[in-house]
Amino acid sequence: MSDGMDISVEEQFRRDIEADRLAAEAREADGAVAEADDEPHVEAEPAPEPAKPAPVIEYQPTPPTMTVRLSEPFTVDGVLVEAIELRAPSLIDVRRVIDGDDTLMDMYATMSGLPVEALDRLKFPDGDRVLGAANLLSPEMQMRS
DSSP: OOSSOOOOHHHHHHHHHHHHHHHHHHHHHHHHHHHHHHSOOOOOOOOOOOOOOOOOOOOOOOOOSEEEEEEEEEEETTEEEEEEEEOOOOHHHHHHHHTTSSOHHHHHHHHHTSOHHHHHTOOTTHHHHHHHHHHHHSOOOOOOO
16 A cells, blocks of 8 residues: 555455446446337327217207197106197107117107107007107108118
8 A cells, every 4th residue: 555546455346346237237228228229119199189078959948849638648657647748859869760770659759758658558549649740740751771
């Protein structure tokens, strides 16, 4: 030990090990970058835009277009039905029938606000009168096959 610059063999050994460790880490990092560069670059697809919520469309309450008084009133879920009030169908109701997604009875049920099962249980002549009135309110339709 001449001028304080000398280091022990043990200290030199520690420094050499540390230098080797740092060099190994640098090589690993370079290798990972090289491997990543070897893979083809794929552009990420843009995320799809969120779907717009369907608009809420509400009509103002209006009186029914036709009312059919029943000769034989009945109850639906405990509610007395003495007359069936019909409103004109919407275009989507008509389109669903034309496309075969709904039957005429489904559309008539929508027009009356009653379930199809209630319309199916109508007795004659009430059934004829209600379905005739609903038919008068409906446009002529040609079903798609």
